[in-house]
Amino acid sequence: MPAPKKTARRSLLVTSAVLSSLALTAPVSHAAPKPSPSTSPSATPPANMSTVGGERLGRPGTQVNLASGVPVLPKDVSARSWVVADAETGDVLAAHNAHWRLAPASTMKMLFADTVLPKFPKTMEHKVVPSDLADIGSGSSMVGIKEGETYTVHDLWLGVFLRSGNDAVHVLSKMNQGLKNTVEEMNEHAEELQALDTHAVSPDGYDAPGQVSSAYDLTLIARSGLQKKDFREYCSTVTAKFPGETKKGKKGKSVRESFEIQNTNRLLAGDSDIPVYQGIAGVKNGNTTNAGATFTGVAERDGKVLLVTVMNPEKSEHNEVYKETARLFDWGFKAAGKVQPVGELVPPKSAVQASAQPGANDAGEAGGSGDGQKSSKPAVGASAASGSSGVGIALGITGGVLVLLAAGVFLVNRRWPLPDLVRRRSRP
DSSP: OOOOBOOOOOEEEEEOOOOOHHHHHOOGGGSOOOOOTTOOOOSSOOSSOOOTTOGGGGSSSEEOBOOTTOOOOOSOOOEEEEEEEETTTOEEEEEESTTOOBOOGGGGHHHHHHHHGGGSOTTOEEEOOGGGGTTOOTTOOOOOOOTTOEEEHHHHHHHHHHHOOHHHHHHHHHHTTOHHHHHHHHHHHHHHTTOTTOBOSSTTOOOOTTOBBOHHHHHHHHHHHTTSHHHHHHHTOOEEEEEEEEEEOTTSOEEEEEEEEEOOOHHHHOBTTBOOOTTEEEEEEEEETTTEEEEEEEEEETTEEEEEEEEEESOOOTTHHHHHHHHHHHHHHHHTTTSBOSEEOOOOTTHHHHHTSTTOOOOOSTTSOOSSOOSSSOOOOOBEEOSSSSEEOOOOOOOOOEEEOTTSOEEEEEEOOOOHHHHHOOOO
């Protein structure tokens, strides 16, 4: 995969309004009780949901502050739960059953990646043994990893993000001291992020009793992951080459060819009934029997960067989760700057302590290194070629520092440089 091309740098300094003390300090006690392993999502949202991020986010039903000049929400959104948030300020512009715990499907891989991605350098190689591929759920999505073959960590992450490959997740988990350890670390990381609706049972999002998340949490997790350079690169890559199986050539020599893989995020790659969404730059989709279709996306338009999460649309039309996400993005871009938020995406528990250290940078590139800059200013992200005819579109969300001021105001200092290609991509 070619080295990322540096893009024009564009800085946005956003200071949020003074938030209510409840939203700022939302303690663990404001979260609903953790599910037991036997818990399965109910048919209707519970009356008692978490209030992390604001009291209104704990209410069932749609939450939005409609007023003069604010566009009306799209009526044809059938998802059980959804969130529209400003990715920079953390303002939740509108939500529907934001804290309803539902099966997350492969959107859980965002938490897996945010937890494990810093562990291994992308150039590290691993030869796959049979135990690496054990315990993969029946019917899982696979990228096509073969026993006895050697893959780089970079290859494995491409398999995770583009093809949602459970085989790639399991190999990386086994490298990370096993499935049990990985799941434990994911749950610890979720708690650190204050994603308190989330309980991981499998690292890949495969249906399992008690495995739940929420639209609020998935949005929170995506925002955290997008602070990492490699996370941005992988989730925005459209197509790439993946190593195939080693075979004997015509002259008896061993030959290992590659094959092309394409991102299953239809807003990024497009499909027969849905175009590429203008400004889309990630993040992750999922679909299982129990979860239905789930999706978290990030997009930029007219200087605004939004995150939208949609969980389990009731409509069964093809690509419905992407169509509903696109409608909510359209609304969000029209409403941004006009609508009063109904809550906020809270910072990680350690944000205050981390912000106290000058020179905090974009840690989290594979191998634990940042963007190569040590400065009080956040580093700048980049776009990346995908290694084939498609181009990976990287949203340059960098590790700007969250500072908790004495007055109780969060100052969010972030940079969001996007390649011109993103802004030029319009719907066909």
